Amino acid sequence: MASGATMKVEVVSPERVLFSGAATQLITRTESGGEIAFLPGHTSFLGVLTENHTRIFLEDGRVQSVAVHGGFVEASGGHVTLLSDNAELAEDIDVARARAAKERAESLLRGEHEASVAADLRRADARLSATGGLVSK
Amino acid sequence: MAGGQERILRSRIRSVQATKKITRAMELIAASRIVKAQQRVQSAVPYSEMITNVVKDLVAGGSSTESAFLKPREVVKTTCYVAIAADRGLCGGYNAGVLRATEGEVKADVLANKTYAVVPVGRKSENYFKFRGYSLMTPFSGFSDAPKYENAKAIGQYVVDLFLKKEVDRVELVYTRFVSAGTQEVVRRPLIPLEREAVEGGDGKPEGPGSAYEFEPSAEDILGSLLPRYVEARIYAALLNAAASEHAFRQRAMKSATDNAEDLIKGLSRTMNRARQDSITTEIMEIVGGAEALSGANNKTGD
DSSP: OOTTOOEEEEEEOSSOEEEEEEEEEEEEEETTTEEEEEOTTOOOEEEEEEEEEEEEEETTSOEEEEEEEEEEEEEETTEEEEEOSSEEEGGGOOHHHHHHHHHHHHHHHHHOOOHHHHHHHHHHHHHHHHHTOSOOO | OHHHHHHHHHHHHHHHHHHHHHHHHHHHHHHHHHHHHHHHHHHHHHHHHHHHHHHHHHHHHSSOTTOTTTSOOSSOOEEEEEEEOOSSOOSTTHHHHHHHHHHHHHHHHHHTTOEEEEEEESHHHHHHHHHTTOOBOOOBOSOSSSOOHHHHHHHHHHHHHHHHTTSOSEEEEEEEEEOSSSOEEEEEEEEESOOHHHHOOOOSSOSSSSOSOEEESOHHHHHHHHHHHHHHHHHHHHHHHHHHHHHHHHHHHHHHHHHHHHHHHHHHHHHHHHHHHHHHHHHHHHHHHHHHHHHHHHHHHHO
Protein backbone atom coordinates (compact mmCIF):
# COMPACT_ATOMS: atom_id res chain seq x y z
CA MET A 1 0.00 0.00 0.00
CA ALA A 2 1.35 3.36 -0.94
CA SER A 3 1.70 5.35 2.21
CA GLY A 4 -0.60 8.31 2.39
CA ALA A 5 -3.32 6.69 0.33
CA THR A 6 -6.63 7.10 2.04
CA MET A 7 -10.26 6.42 1.39
CA LYS A 8 -13.37 8.11 2.66
CA VAL A 9 -15.21 6.06 5.25
CA GLU A 10 -18.72 6.73 6.44
CA VAL A 11 -20.70 4.87 9.04
CA VAL A 12 -24.34 5.83 8.70
CA SER A 13 -27.29 4.79 10.82
CA PRO A 14 -30.84 5.93 10.08
CA GLU A 15 -30.76 8.38 12.95
CA ARG A 16 -27.44 10.02 12.19
CA VAL A 17 -24.04 9.83 10.58
CA LEU A 18 -21.89 8.14 13.20
CA PHE A 19 -18.51 8.49 11.59
CA SER A 20 -17.19 10.24 8.56
CA GLY A 21 -13.56 10.69 7.71
CA ALA A 22 -10.47 9.50 5.92
CA ALA A 23 -8.98 6.15 6.74
CA THR A 24 -6.24 3.87 5.51
CA GLN A 25 -7.95 0.60 6.23
CA LEU A 26 -11.27 -0.80 7.39
CA ILE A 27 -11.96 -4.26 8.70
CA THR A 28 -15.48 -5.56 9.05
CA ARG A 29 -17.25 -8.91 8.84
CA THR A 30 -19.75 -10.07 6.27
CA GLU A 31 -22.54 -12.47 7.01
CA SER A 32 -21.19 -15.34 4.99
CA GLY A 33 -17.60 -14.56 4.17
CA GLY A 34 -15.96 -13.80 7.48
CA GLU A 35 -13.78 -10.77 8.05
CA ILE A 36 -12.98 -8.55 5.15
CA ALA A 37 -10.53 -5.70 4.97
CA PHE A 38 -10.84 -2.71 2.69
CA LEU A 39 -7.82 -0.76 1.60
CA PRO A 40 -7.85 2.33 -0.58
CA GLY A 41 -8.59 1.28 -4.15
CA HIS A 42 -10.65 -1.74 -3.19
CA THR A 43 -12.76 -3.07 -6.01
CA SER A 44 -16.43 -2.13 -5.92
CA PHE A 45 -18.11 -4.31 -3.39
CA LEU A 46 -21.52 -4.71 -1.84
CA GLY A 47 -22.04 -7.05 1.08
CA VAL A 48 -24.36 -7.90 3.94
CA LEU A 49 -22.80 -7.53 7.37
CA THR A 50 -23.27 -9.50 10.52
CA GLU A 51 -22.88 -8.25 14.09
CA ASN A 52 -19.23 -7.41 14.36
CA HIS A 53 -16.49 -5.26 15.69
CA THR A 54 -15.49 -3.00 12.81
CA ARG A 55 -12.11 -1.32 12.98
CA ILE A 56 -11.36 1.85 11.07
CA PHE A 57 -7.65 2.65 10.80
CA LEU A 58 -7.37 6.42 10.75
CA GLU A 59 -4.69 8.43 9.02
CA ASP A 60 -2.95 9.37 12.23
CA GLY A 61 -2.55 5.75 13.24
CA ARG A 62 -5.41 5.62 15.68
CA VAL A 63 -8.05 2.95 15.36
CA GLN A 64 -11.72 3.82 15.63
CA SER A 65 -13.71 0.83 16.84
CA VAL A 66 -17.36 0.54 15.98
CA ALA A 67 -19.83 -2.13 17.03
CA VAL A 68 -21.93 -2.71 13.93
CA HIS A 69 -25.06 -4.78 14.42
CA GLY A 70 -25.83 -5.94 10.93
CA GLY A 71 -26.27 -3.82 7.85
CA PHE A 72 -24.53 -3.36 4.54
CA VAL A 73 -21.16 -2.32 3.29
CA GLU A 74 -20.69 -0.60 -0.01
CA ALA A 75 -17.30 0.14 -1.49
CA SER A 76 -17.01 2.12 -4.67
CA GLY A 77 -14.68 4.68 -6.11
CA GLY A 78 -12.65 5.44 -3.02
CA HIS A 79 -15.61 5.43 -0.65
CA VAL A 80 -16.49 2.80 1.86
CA THR A 81 -19.92 3.21 3.35
CA LEU A 82 -21.35 1.16 6.17
CA LEU A 83 -25.13 1.32 6.38
CA SER A 84 -26.44 -0.06 9.62
CA ASP A 85 -29.74 0.03 11.47
CA ASN A 86 -27.83 -0.03 14.61
CA ALA A 87 -24.21 0.83 15.15
CA GLU A 88 -22.32 2.26 18.09
CA LEU A 89 -18.96 3.92 18.37
CA ALA A 90 -16.75 2.27 20.97
CA GLU A 91 -16.80 5.36 23.19
CA ASP A 92 -20.63 5.32 23.32
CA ILE A 93 -20.87 1.75 24.55
CA ASP A 94 -21.76 0.95 28.12
CA VAL A 95 -19.35 -1.88 28.89
CA ALA A 96 -21.06 -3.00 32.08
CA ARG A 97 -24.38 -3.27 30.31
CA ALA A 98 -22.91 -5.16 27.40
CA ARG A 99 -21.20 -7.57 29.78
CA ALA A 100 -24.45 -8.13 31.66
CA ALA A 101 -26.24 -8.74 28.36
CA LYS A 102 -23.59 -11.22 27.35
CA GLU A 103 -23.91 -13.15 30.59
CA ARG A 104 -27.68 -13.15 30.36
CA ALA A 105 -27.58 -14.40 26.78
CA GLU A 106 -25.02 -17.06 27.60
CA SER A 107 -27.02 -18.40 30.50
CA LEU A 108 -30.15 -18.49 28.35
CA LEU A 109 -28.30 -20.31 25.61
CA ARG A 110 -27.22 -23.02 28.01
CA GLY A 111 -30.88 -24.02 28.18
CA GLU A 112 -32.38 -23.73 24.74
CA HIS A 113 -30.86 -22.44 21.56
CA GLU A 114 -32.86 -19.59 20.22
CA ALA A 115 -32.00 -17.39 17.28
CA SER A 116 -32.90 -14.09 18.95
CA VAL A 117 -30.81 -14.90 22.02
CA ALA A 118 -27.91 -15.95 19.85
CA ALA A 119 -28.19 -12.59 18.07
CA ASP A 120 -28.20 -10.83 21.45
CA LEU A 121 -25.02 -12.64 22.32
CA ARG A 122 -23.38 -11.68 19.04
CA ARG A 123 -24.35 -8.06 19.62
CA ALA A 124 -22.93 -8.10 23.14
CA ASP A 125 -19.74 -9.68 21.83
CA ALA A 126 -19.41 -7.04 19.13
CA ARG A 127 -19.84 -4.29 21.73
CA LEU A 128 -17.34 -5.78 24.12
CA SER A 129 -14.86 -6.45 21.38
CA ALA A 130 -15.17 -2.86 20.14
CA THR A 131 -14.43 -1.52 23.61
CA GLY A 132 -11.57 -3.93 24.11
CA GLY A 133 -13.42 -5.50 27.01
CA LEU A 134 -13.69 -8.95 25.50
CA VAL A 135 -11.02 -11.36 26.60
CA SER A 136 -9.92 -13.16 23.49
CA LYS A 137 -10.55 -16.86 23.71
CA MET B 1 -75.97 42.80 44.15
CA ALA B 2 -73.83 44.39 41.47
CA GLY B 3 -70.72 43.16 43.31
CA GLY B 4 -71.77 39.60 42.55
CA GLN B 5 -71.52 40.20 38.82
CA GLU B 6 -68.08 41.62 39.29
CA ARG B 7 -66.92 38.61 41.29
CA ILE B 8 -68.13 36.19 38.62
CA LEU B 9 -66.28 38.12 35.91
CA ARG B 10 -63.14 38.28 37.99
CA SER B 11 -63.06 34.52 38.42
CA ARG B 12 -63.67 33.97 34.69
CA ILE B 13 -60.76 36.24 33.86
CA ARG B 14 -58.59 34.29 36.26
CA SER B 15 -59.53 31.01 34.62
CA VAL B 16 -58.89 32.35 31.12
CA GLN B 17 -55.54 33.66 32.31
CA ALA B 18 -54.62 30.24 33.66
CA THR B 19 -55.57 28.64 30.34
CA LYS B 20 -53.55 31.24 28.51
CA LYS B 21 -50.50 30.36 30.57
CA ILE B 22 -50.88 26.72 29.59
CA THR B 23 -51.40 27.40 25.89
CA ARG B 24 -48.47 29.80 25.88
CA ALA B 25 -46.25 27.16 27.48
CA MET B 26 -47.39 24.56 24.95
CA GLU B 27 -46.71 26.99 22.14
CA LEU B 28 -43.16 27.57 23.32
CA ILE B 29 -42.52 23.86 23.85
CA ALA B 30 -43.82 23.05 20.37
CA ALA B 31 -41.71 25.82 18.86
CA SER B 32 -38.55 24.47 20.43
CA ARG B 33 -39.41 20.93 19.37
CA ILE B 34 -39.92 21.92 15.74
CA VAL B 35 -36.25 22.76 15.51
CA LYS B 36 -35.21 19.45 17.02
CA ALA B 37 -37.63 17.50 14.85
CA GLN B 38 -36.32 19.29 11.77
CA GLN B 39 -32.77 18.35 12.68
CA ARG B 40 -33.87 14.77 13.04
CA VAL B 41 -35.43 14.86 9.58
CA GLN B 42 -32.16 16.25 8.27
CA SER B 43 -29.94 13.69 9.95
CA ALA B 44 -32.02 10.85 8.55
CA VAL B 45 -31.36 12.04 5.00
CA PRO B 46 -27.86 10.56 4.44
CA TYR B 47 -28.94 7.04 5.33
CA SER B 48 -32.04 7.11 3.18
CA GLU B 49 -30.15 8.63 0.25
CA MET B 50 -27.44 6.02 0.44
CA ILE B 51 -29.81 3.12 0.77
CA THR B 52 -31.81 4.48 -2.16
CA ASN B 53 -28.65 4.66 -4.25
CA VAL B 54 -27.68 1.12 -3.40
CA VAL B 55 -31.18 -0.12 -4.27
CA LYS B 56 -31.08 1.79 -7.54
CA ASP B 57 -27.71 0.36 -8.47
CA LEU B 58 -28.79 -3.14 -7.58
CA VAL B 59 -32.03 -2.90 -9.52
CA ALA B 60 -30.36 -1.43 -12.54
CA GLY B 61 -27.28 -3.63 -12.46
CA GLY B 62 -28.54 -6.89 -11.06
CA SER B 63 -30.82 -9.38 -12.70
CA SER B 64 -32.94 -9.18 -9.61
CA THR B 65 -35.91 -7.20 -10.87
CA GLU B 66 -38.21 -10.09 -10.12
CA SER B 67 -38.26 -9.34 -6.42
CA ALA B 68 -41.78 -9.41 -4.95
CA PHE B 69 -41.25 -5.90 -3.67
CA LEU B 70 -40.79 -4.47 -7.11
CA LYS B 71 -43.56 -6.15 -9.04
CA PRO B 72 -47.01 -4.62 -8.80
CA ARG B 73 -49.63 -7.31 -8.29
CA GLU B 74 -51.87 -7.85 -11.26
CA VAL B 75 -55.06 -7.74 -9.24
CA VAL B 76 -55.02 -5.24 -6.43
CA LYS B 77 -57.77 -6.34 -4.12
CA THR B 78 -56.67 -5.06 -0.76
CA THR B 79 -54.90 -1.81 -0.16
CA CYS B 80 -53.27 -1.21 3.17
CA TYR B 81 -53.14 2.36 4.47
CA VAL B 82 -50.65 3.34 7.11
CA ALA B 83 -52.26 6.45 8.59
CA ILE B 84 -49.72 8.42 10.58
CA ALA B 85 -51.28 10.88 13.03
CA ALA B 86 -50.49 12.14 16.51
CA ASP B 87 -50.88 10.61 19.95
CA ARG B 88 -52.37 13.77 21.36
CA GLY B 89 -54.82 16.39 20.24
CA LEU B 90 -54.56 20.16 20.65
CA CYS B 91 -52.81 20.51 17.35
CA GLY B 92 -55.44 22.13 15.15
CA GLY B 93 -56.31 20.31 11.97
CA TYR B 94 -53.27 18.06 11.98
CA ASN B 95 -54.97 14.79 12.86
CA ALA B 96 -58.16 15.57 10.97
CA GLY B 97 -56.21 16.20 7.75
CA VAL B 98 -54.49 12.84 7.68
CA LEU B 99 -57.46 10.89 8.97
CA ARG B 100 -59.94 12.42 6.56
CA ALA B 101 -57.64 11.76 3.62
CA THR B 102 -57.28 8.14 4.69
CA GLU B 103 -61.00 7.73 5.29
CA GLY B 104 -61.70 9.12 1.82
CA GLU B 105 -59.45 6.52 0.24
CA VAL B 106 -61.00 3.75 2.28
CA LYS B 107 -64.51 4.83 1.29
CA ALA B 108 -63.49 4.95 -2.36
CA ASP B 109 -62.12 1.41 -2.06
CA VAL B 110 -65.31 0.17 -0.47
CA LEU B 111 -67.37 1.75 -3.28
CA ALA B 112 -65.12 0.08 -5.84
CA ASN B 113 -65.80 -3.27 -4.17
CA LYS B 114 -62.27 -3.61 -2.89
CA THR B 115 -61.15 -4.39 0.58
CA TYR B 116 -58.99 -2.20 2.70
CA ALA B 117 -56.72 -2.51 5.69
CA VAL B 118 -55.88 0.36 7.98
CA VAL B 119 -52.75 0.35 10.09
CA PRO B 120 -53.23 3.29 12.44
CA VAL B 121 -50.11 4.97 13.77
CA GLY B 122 -50.69 7.29 16.73
CA ARG B 123 -53.43 7.07 19.33
CA LYS B 124 -55.63 9.64 17.60
CA SER B 125 -55.54 7.65 14.42
CA GLU B 126 -56.45 4.46 16.22
CA ASN B 127 -59.35 6.04 18.10
CA TYR B 128 -60.72 7.76 15.03
CA PHE B 129 -61.04 4.58 13.01
CA LYS B 130 -62.13 2.48 15.95
CA PHE B 131 -64.90 4.92 16.80
CA ARG B 132 -66.17 4.93 13.22
CA GLY B 133 -66.25 1.16 13.10
CA TYR B 134 -63.53 0.51 10.54
CA SER B 135 -61.72 -2.76 10.80
CA LEU B 136 -58.22 -2.14 12.03
CA MET B 137 -54.94 -3.95 11.78
CA THR B 138 -52.40 -3.78 14.60
CA PRO B 139 -52.13 -0.20 15.82
CA PHE B 140 -48.81 1.44 16.64
CA SER B 141 -48.67 4.36 19.04
CA GLY B 142 -46.81 6.11 21.81
CA PHE B 143 -44.02 7.73 19.84
CA SER B 144 -45.52 10.44 17.62
CA ASP B 145 -43.53 13.20 19.40
CA ALA B 146 -40.10 11.80 18.72
CA PRO B 147 -40.18 8.58 16.72
CA LYS B 148 -37.22 6.23 16.92
CA TYR B 149 -35.91 3.99 14.21
CA GLU B 150 -37.12 0.94 16.15
CA ASN B 151 -40.68 2.23 15.80
CA ALA B 152 -40.28 2.50 12.04
CA LYS B 153 -38.73 -0.94 12.02
CA ALA B 154 -41.66 -2.48 13.88
CA ILE B 155 -44.15 -0.94 11.46
CA GLY B 156 -41.99 -1.89 8.49
CA GLN B 157 -41.69 -5.51 9.52
CA TYR B 158 -45.42 -5.68 10.10
CA VAL B 159 -46.47 -4.28 6.72
CA VAL B 160 -43.79 -6.20 4.83
CA ASP B 161 -45.10 -9.34 6.47
CA LEU B 162 -48.69 -8.48 5.51
CA PHE B 163 -47.57 -7.88 1.96
CA LEU B 164 -45.52 -11.05 1.63
CA LYS B 165 -48.31 -13.16 3.14
CA LYS B 166 -50.54 -11.66 0.42
CA GLU B 167 -52.97 -10.31 2.96
CA VAL B 168 -52.62 -6.97 1.23
CA ASP B 169 -51.64 -6.21 -2.35
CA ARG B 170 -50.22 -2.78 -1.88
CA VAL B 171 -49.26 -0.53 1.00
CA GLU B 172 -49.61 3.23 1.08
CA LEU B 173 -48.41 5.76 3.60
CA VAL B 174 -50.62 8.68 4.55
CA TYR B 175 -48.81 11.34 6.52
CA THR B 176 -48.13 15.05 6.77
CA ARG B 177 -45.04 16.14 4.94
CA PHE B 178 -43.02 18.88 6.56
CA VAL B 179 -42.15 21.35 3.83
CA SER B 180 -41.18 24.26 6.04
CA ALA B 181 -42.18 25.66 9.41
CA GLY B 182 -45.00 27.47 7.63
CA THR B 183 -46.13 24.78 5.20
CA GLN B 184 -47.09 21.19 5.73
CA GLU B 185 -49.15 19.04 3.44
CA VAL B 186 -50.97 15.76 3.75
CA VAL B 187 -49.54 13.31 1.24
CA ARG B 188 -50.29 9.76 0.21
CA ARG B 189 -47.29 7.80 -1.00
CA PRO B 190 -47.14 4.25 -2.28
CA LEU B 191 -44.76 2.20 -0.16
CA ILE B 192 -44.91 -1.39 -1.40
CA PRO B 193 -44.52 -2.42 -4.17
CA LEU B 194 -41.80 0.12 -4.75
CA GLU B 195 -42.50 2.52 -7.52
CA ARG B 196 -40.51 1.97 -10.66
CA GLU B 197 -39.42 5.60 -10.77
CA ALA B 198 -38.21 5.40 -7.18
CA VAL B 199 -35.75 2.63 -7.90
CA GLU B 200 -34.84 3.42 -11.45
CA GLY B 201 -32.22 5.84 -12.57
CA GLY B 202 -29.24 3.98 -11.19
CA ASP B 203 -26.67 3.09 -13.81
CA GLY B 204 -25.76 -0.16 -12.13
CA LYS B 205 -22.17 0.97 -12.18
CA PRO B 206 -20.39 1.97 -9.06
CA GLU B 207 -19.12 5.53 -9.13
CA GLY B 208 -15.52 6.02 -10.04
CA PRO B 209 -13.26 3.70 -11.96
CA GLY B 210 -13.60 -0.05 -11.82
CA SER B 211 -15.95 -2.61 -13.21
CA ALA B 212 -19.24 -3.81 -11.77
CA TYR B 213 -19.87 -4.63 -8.14
CA GLU B 214 -18.72 -7.72 -6.41
CA PHE B 215 -21.51 -9.11 -4.30
CA GLU B 216 -21.43 -11.11 -1.16
CA PRO B 217 -23.77 -12.99 -1.01
CA SER B 218 -25.49 -12.79 -4.40
CA ALA B 219 -27.17 -9.63 -5.69
CA GLU B 220 -30.59 -11.24 -5.21
CA ASP B 221 -29.89 -12.04 -1.58
CA ILE B 222 -28.61 -8.57 -0.91
CA LEU B 223 -31.65 -7.03 -2.51
CA GLY B 224 -33.82 -9.35 -0.46
CA SER B 225 -32.43 -8.02 2.78
CA LEU B 226 -31.96 -4.49 1.50
CA LEU B 227 -35.52 -3.82 0.38
CA PRO B 228 -37.11 -4.32 3.81
CA ARG B 229 -34.49 -1.88 5.19
CA TYR B 230 -35.41 0.52 2.42
CA VAL B 231 -39.08 0.28 3.36
CA GLU B 232 -38.17 0.92 7.00
CA ALA B 233 -36.12 3.95 6.04
CA ARG B 234 -39.07 5.32 4.08
CA ILE B 235 -41.39 4.80 7.03
CA TYR B 236 -38.85 6.37 9.37
CA ALA B 237 -38.64 9.45 7.14
CA ALA B 238 -42.44 9.64 7.10
CA LEU B 239 -42.62 9.38 10.89
CA LEU B 240 -40.04 12.14 11.31
CA ASN B 241 -41.85 14.38 8.86
CA ALA B 242 -45.10 13.71 10.67
CA ALA B 243 -43.52 14.55 14.03
CA ALA B 244 -42.12 17.83 12.76
CA SER B 245 -45.49 18.70 11.21
CA GLU B 246 -47.28 17.82 14.41
CA HIS B 247 -45.14 20.27 16.37
CA ALA B 248 -45.64 22.96 13.75
CA PHE B 249 -49.40 22.46 13.81
CA ARG B 250 -49.45 22.46 17.58
CA GLN B 251 -47.45 25.63 17.75
CA ARG B 252 -49.87 27.38 15.41
CA ALA B 253 -52.92 26.05 17.22
CA MET B 254 -51.55 27.10 20.59
CA LYS B 255 -50.55 30.50 19.30
CA SER B 256 -54.07 31.22 18.12
CA ALA B 257 -55.43 29.85 21.42
CA THR B 258 -53.16 32.24 23.31
CA ASP B 259 -54.21 35.16 21.12
CA ASN B 260 -57.83 34.24 21.60
CA ALA B 261 -57.37 34.06 25.37
CA GLU B 262 -55.89 37.55 25.27
CA ASP B 263 -58.92 38.85 23.38
CA LEU B 264 -61.26 37.17 25.83
CA ILE B 265 -59.42 38.66 28.78
CA LYS B 266 -59.60 42.09 27.23
CA GLY B 267 -63.34 41.82 26.62
CA LEU B 268 -64.03 40.38 30.04
CA SER B 269 -61.96 43.05 31.77
CA ARG B 270 -63.95 45.72 30.01
CA THR B 271 -67.24 44.20 31.07
CA MET B 272 -65.93 43.81 34.59
CA ASN B 273 -64.74 47.40 34.81
CA ARG B 274 -68.09 48.60 33.58
CA ALA B 275 -69.84 46.43 36.16
CA ARG B 276 -67.56 47.79 38.87
CA GLN B 277 -68.16 51.36 37.73
CA ASP B 278 -71.89 50.68 37.78
CA SER B 279 -71.79 49.34 41.27
CA ILE B 280 -69.67 52.26 42.47
CA THR B 281 -72.09 54.72 40.88
CA THR B 282 -75.00 52.98 42.50
CA GLU B 283 -73.25 53.07 45.86
CA ILE B 284 -72.51 56.78 45.56
CA MET B 285 -76.10 57.46 44.55
CA GLU B 286 -77.24 55.55 47.60
CA ILE B 287 -74.89 57.42 49.90
CA VAL B 288 -75.80 60.79 48.44
CA GLY B 289 -79.48 59.94 48.55
CA GLY B 290 -79.15 58.75 52.14
CA ALA B 291 -77.21 61.85 53.18
CA GLU B 292 -79.75 64.11 51.58
CA ALA B 293 -82.59 62.32 53.23
CA LEU B 294 -80.79 62.65 56.56
CA SER B 295 -80.02 66.33 56.14
CA GLY B 296 -83.67 66.94 55.10
CA ALA B 297 -84.80 65.22 58.27
CA ASN B 298 -82.30 67.24 60.36
CA ASN B 299 -83.54 70.48 58.82
CA LYS B 300 -87.10 69.53 59.70
CA THR B 301 -86.24 68.84 63.31
CA GLY B 302 -84.12 72.01 63.41
CA ASP B 303 -87.17 74.18 62.59
